[in-house]
Amino acid sequence: xxxxxxxxxxxxxxxxxxxxxxxxxxxxxxxxxxxxxxxxxxxxxxxxxxxxxxxxxxxxxxxxxxxxxxxxxxxxxxxxxxxxxxxxxxxxxxxxxxxxxxxxxxxxxxxxxxxxxxxxxxxxxxxxxxxxxxxxxxxxxxxxxxxxxxxxxxxxxxxxxxxxxxxxxxxxxxxxxxxxxxxxxxxxxxxxxxxxxxxxxxxxxxxxxxxxxxxxxxxxxxxxxxxxxxxxxxxxxxxxxxxxxxxxxxxxxxxxxxxxxxxxxxxxxxxxxxxxxxxxxxxxxxxxxxxxxxxxxxxxxxxxxxxxxxxxxxxxxxxxxxxxxxxxxxxxxxxxxxxxxxxxxxxxxxxxxxxxxxxxxxxxxxxxxxxxxxxxxxxxxxxxxxxxxxxxxxxxxxxxxxxxxxxxxxxxxxxxxxxxxxxxxxxxxxxxxxxxxxxxxxxxxxx
Amino acid sequence: xxxxxxxxxxxxxxxxxxxxxxxxxxxxxxxxxxxxxxxxxxxxxxxxxxxxxxxxxxxxxxxxxxxxxxxxxxxxxxxxxxxxxxxxxxxxxxxxxxxxxxxxxxxxxxxxxxxxxxxxxxxxxxxxxxxxxxxxxxxxxxxxxxxxxxxxxxxxxxx
Numbered sequence: 001x002x003x004x005x006x007x008x009x010x011x012x013x014x015x016x017x018x019x020x021x022x023x024x025x026x027x028x029x030x031x032x033x034x035x036x037x038x039x040x041x042x043x044x045x046x047x048x049x050x051x052x053x054x055x056x057x058x059x060x061x062x063x064x065x066x067x068x069x070x071x072x073x074x075x076x077x078x079x080x081x082x083x084x085x086x087x088x089x090x091x092x093x094x095x096x097x098x099x100x101x102x103x104x105x106x107x108x109x110x111x112x113x114x115x116x117x118x119x120x121x122x123x124x125x126x127x128x129x130x131x132x133x134x135x136x137x138x139x140x141x142x143x144x145x146x147x148x149x150x151x152x153x154x155x156x157x158x159x160x161x162x163x164x165x166x167x168x169x170x171x172x173x174x175x176x177x178x179x180x181x182x183x184x185x186x187x188x189x190x191x192x193x194x195x196x197x198x199x200x201x202x203x204x205x206x207x208x209x210x211x212x213x214x215x216x217x218x219x220x221x222x223x224x225x226x227x228x229x230x231x232x233x234x235x236x237x238x239x240x241x242x243x244x245x246x247x248x249x250x251x252x253x254x255x256x257x258x259x260x261x262x263x264x265x266x267x268x269x270x271x272x273x274x275x276x277x278x279x280x281x282x283x284x285x286x287x288x289x290x291x292x293x294x295x296x297x298x299x300x301x302x303x304x305x306x307x308x309x310x311x312x313x314x315x316x317x318x319x320x321x322x323x324x325x326x327x328x329x330x331x332x333x334x335x336x337x338x339x340x341x342x343x344x345x346x347x348x349x350x351x352x353x354x355x356x357x358x359x360x361x362x363x364x365x366x367x368x369x370x371x372x373x374x375x376x377x378x379x380x381x382x383x384x385x386x387x388x389x390x391x392x393x394x395x396x397x398x399x400x401x402x403x404x405x406x407x408x409x410x411x412x413x414x415x416x417x418x419x420x421x422x423x424x425x426x427x428x429x430x431x432x433x434x435x436x437x438x439x440x441x442x443x444x445x446x447x
Numbered sequence: 448x449x450x451x452x453x454x455x456x457x458x459x460x461x462x463x464x465x466x467x468x469x470x471x472x473x474x475x476x477x478x479x480x481x482x483x484x485x486x487x488x489x490x491x492x493x494x495x496x497x498x499x500x501x502x503x504x505x506x507x508x509x510x511x512x513x514x515x516x517x518x519x520x521x522x523x524x525x526x527x528x529x530x531x532x533x534x535x536x537x538x539x540x541x542x543x544x545x546x547x548x549x550x551x552x553x554x555x556x557x558x559x560x561x562x563x564x565x566x567x568x569x570x571x572x573x574x575x576x577x578x579x580x581x582x583x584x585x586x587x588x589x590x591x592x593x594x595x596x597x598x599x600x601x602x603x604x605x606x
Contacts, residue, residue, distance in 0.1 A: 038500060181542065185542040360490070
């Protein structure tokens with residue numbers, strides 16, 4: 001089939017990215033926007049806009065009935081869910097199927113298989129991919145019993161989640177009850193599903209992930225990304241390919257991702273995340289993100305593949321347009337996430353209105369953002385304002401280009417985390433590459 | 448709308464000229480490209496999207512009246528105040544359906560969590576900040592609060 005009218009069920013930079021991609025492909029676009037986003041840049045760029053509810057996400061972007069009703073009301077023939085919100089919600093995929101709307105994403109059954117973190121672990125184990133020890137917990141008592149076998153520290157994770165929300169690290173028994181409650185509340189608020197599970201925390205691991213594209217028959221991998229620079233399990237800087245990774249290890253990791261993707265008969269864009277114990281050369285399956293990811297541009301920069309365009313083609317029933325042997329990797333790409341967070345006040349979120357928005361430009365520089373002068377930064381959503389992406393022939397040049405790009409970046413009206421990015425880019429340990437997920441905490445503690 | 452490749456192409460051409468600034472304006476957008484002041488060269492971009500959103504009649508739920516943030520309750524002589532550390536949604540309980548952190552009459556210490564404020568999907572604990580006993584909760588559960596808005600009043604401990 002041909003997609004003639006696409007409904008975009010998201011907001012912010014990813015909504016704008018999808019709208020522009022669709023428009024370039026000659027697809028008419030409709031954006032579902034909350035009251036807080038009716039005057040946003042995506043709302044002005046979309047061919048049409050439909051209001052889906054009030055500002056709080058639970059009443060708009062997470063309101064499945066309102067989203068589907070809006071898509072139906074405009075006779076959309078496809079719906080792109082972006083990332084976060086309802087993007088990995090099998091009920092949305094099923095509701096789209098029932099309404100005769102193509103869901104731009106994996107089959108509902110795949111979303112169920114991998115969206116439930118526990119089911120995903122079982123699929124990984126069945127594909128001979130190693131997993132971190134852990135299990136689901138339904139009460140504090142059950143949690144305590146499990147931790148007795150795992151030992152501290154542990155991670156509490158949202159069964160329905162991703163993106164670091166509903167995720168808490170617990171160092172000792174005294175913090176357990178409070179952290180369990182906060183993780184459950186955060187999981188409920190972010191995903192509408194308060195279930196959590198607990199796993200052993202691997203203290204010095206790198207976060208390595210593999211980009212997949214599948215059409216339900218064949219699956220290809222587009223190489224590795226390293227997303228180890230994280231704060232509170234939110235990725236801050238991503239790069240592709242993962243630096244300081246031997247060809248042999250890289251091949252094992254991409255091979256494991258492919259095996260899992262093939263076992264799932266994966267359709268659409270997806271990512272398999274791994275925790276790499278670099279010292280031992282061992283890696284563990286973390287989760288499958290059955291959607292486009294925030295950091296997808298770094299892979300696009302080195303492979304030249306437009307992942308959103310491929311998502312739309314796959315959704316339209318076109319067989320994979322890229323064969324494994326045609327996928328090549330050129331140079332090195334980095335992405336810095338510019339968030340509305342106050343570096344001076346322990347990275348406190350900083351909603352408000354942007355009064356100045358100057359971004360870098362030039363050779364090898366790409367900025368994905370929905371922010372311009374006058375843009376509102378509502379308190380209801382996550383704090384991502386812009387992604388600064390650079391591409392160069394090698395990592396060293398990419399680091400220089402990113403440092404220059406950060407220097408050129410000027411935002412006012414809301415506090416942003418650019419000073420933290422500048423500091424990381426100047427840090428010798430980061431510049432050497434291969435930092436672990438504890439790196440940023442150590443760097444900030446050393447201030 | 449220009450892609451980042453389009454902008455790179457324009458800048459490749461501009462780099463060979465003495466031009467320091469280019470302003471491009473169409474009915475859809477305005478783009479300003481400026482040569483950056485740093486000696487390393489490079490450019491900056493400023494973008495403005497033109498035009499109004501074309502909002503179709505919505506089939507969605509009726510617009511619910513946005514509750515305006517409540518004006519701060521009048522001060523009570525001698526009472527201590529707990530204020531919102533940041534803008535967001537005020538919640539009295541850790542999750543729906545469970546007991547609130549505190550109620551009128553609860554004795555609290557500096558590090559007692561008395562509420563949470565959800566901002567940008569993060570749950571931020573609100574600490575009492577002082578010792579005392581809750582005498583008034585000024586904001587209803589689930590409402591939007593401004594930064595520094597008074598959330599609760601406490602009676603100072605009797606010495």
